[in-house]
Amino acid sequence: MVYLDEHVSNMITEADIHSAKILIVDDQESNIQVLEGVLGAANYTSVSSTMDPYQVYDLHRQNHYDLILLDLKMAGMDGFQVLEALKNIEADSYLSVLVVTANPDYKLRALQSGAKDFISKPFDMAEVLARVHNLLEVRLLHQRARTYAKTQEFMALHDPLTGLANRRLLVERVSQAIIHAKRNSSIMAVMYLDLDGFRQINNTLGHEVGDLLLKLVAARLVAAVRQEDTVARLGGDEFVIAMPHVTNVNGVTLAAEKIIKTMSRPYTIQGHNINLTASAGIGLYPENGKDVKTLLKNADAALLDAKQANKNTYRISERAYS
Numbered sequence: 100m101v102y103l104d105e106h107v108s109n110m111i112t113e114a115d116i117h118s119a120k121i122l123i124v125d126d127q128e129s130n131i132q133v134l135e136g137v138l139g140a141a142n143y144t145s146v147s148s149t150m151d152p153y154q155v156y157d158l159h160r161q162n163h164y165d166l167i168l169l170d171l172k173m174a175g176m177d178g179f180q181v182l183e184a185l186k187n188i189e190a191d192s193y194l195s196v197l198v199v200t201a202n203p204d205y206k207l208r209a210l211q212s213g214a215k216d217f218i219s220k221p222f223d224m225a226e227v228l229a230r231v232h233n234l235l236e237v238r239l240l241h242q243r244a245r246t247y248a249k250t251q252e253f254m255a256l257h258d259p260l261t262g263l264a265n266r267r268l269l270v271e272r273v274s275q276a277i278i279h280a281k282r283n284s285s286i287m288a289v290m291y292l293d294l295d296g297f298r299q300i301n302n303t304l305g306h307e308v309g310d311l312l313l314k315l316v317a318a319r320l321v322a323a324v325r326q327e328d329t330v331a332r333l334g335g336d337e338f339v340i341a342m343p344h345v346t347n348v349n350g351v352t353l354a355a356e357k358i359i360k361t362m363s364r365p366y367t368i369q370g371h372n373i374n375l376t377a378s379a380g381i382g383l384y385p386e387n388g389k390d391v392k393t394l395l396k397n398a399d400a401a402l403l404d405a406k407q408a409n410k411n412t413y414r415i416s417e418r419a420y421s
């Protein structure tokens with residue numbers, strides 16, 4: 100069966116189901132042996148067990164089982180307490196627990212407590228296998244859907260070539276930084292950065308080398324700024340760095356000098372030594388803009404000034420905020 104889309108990696112196969120991680124929890128060794136036997140005979144290859152209910156929480160936190168077969172009636176900590184504890188680990192995920200009980204009265208309470216299904220004792224082996232298979236299929240499908248959603252979310256906010264923030268994420272971050280700066284009566288900065296003569300590199304060494312160069316540039320920029328700064332690629336050879344916490348213009352100047360210098364160190368790609376520089380324009384909140392659009396527009400205009408001043412340099416915007 101193909102889930103989500105036609106991509107092969109989204110298929111859940113019988114091999115996936117049979118290699119899923121299963122934990123059996125029972126304080127009776129004979130029950131564990133019966134379940135291990137039936138699962139082993141059905142080709143489940145990653146089955147482990149514990150007789151100590153107090154261990155389940157830590158074991159699951161370490162191993163993230165795809166399915167836990169949980170006996171409800173155990174000495175000391177009972178299955179309901181284990182279920183309650185497990186919810187803390189899988190708060191935003193699909194907690195795949197199949198309770199094992201000889202008492203029909205426990206079934207409803209177990210389902211209401213977070214168990215996804217139950218098996219009755221004495222075991223009906225065909226039923227055990229069918230329920231295990233179905234629950235694993237749902238669990239794996241849930242995981243695929245989560246991974247897919249996370250990938251989609253990442254792609255919506257990042258540049259596919261460099262993995263840097265894209266324009267949308269940059270605008271979000273700058274908006275937040277402006278709100279923060281306004282509340283604290285502080286300043287913040289955005290730096291527009293554009294490579295000098297990048298077209299020439301594409302033209303002489305090819306687009307593939309150009310792409311690799313853009314990735315190296317991205318990595319250097321990330322390494323040159325603070326962790327709380329956002330480095331974004333807006334497209335082509337155009338980058339923007341949002342600096343939410345700057346104390347004064349001097350700090351921004353130092354950062355700009357460091358970045359321009361970092362950019363101008365030679366790059367080596369596929370045996371080619373490449374010399375490249377960059378130019379930058381800086382906009383400060385609130386002086387050069389009280390909203391994202393104005394701030395970016397004025398930083399971009401300052402970049403043009405830097406380009407016109409022979410490149411390989413930066414300019415701080417002198418434009419008023421409006």
Ligand SMILES: Nc1nc2c(ncn2[C@@H]2O[C@H](COP(=O)(O)OP(=O)(O)OP(=O)(O)O)[C@@H](O)[C@H]2O)c(=O)[nH]1
Binds near residue numbers: 295296297406
């Ligand atoms: N390799 C590669 N090149 C790209 C990509 N996107 C845009 N480009 C190229 O990047 C170049 C950017 O153009 P400009 O910024 O005008 O060129 P430049 O030579 O740096 O000009 P100055 O900024 O004035 O120094 C163009 O040649 C585009 O074709 C990409 O994703 N990969």
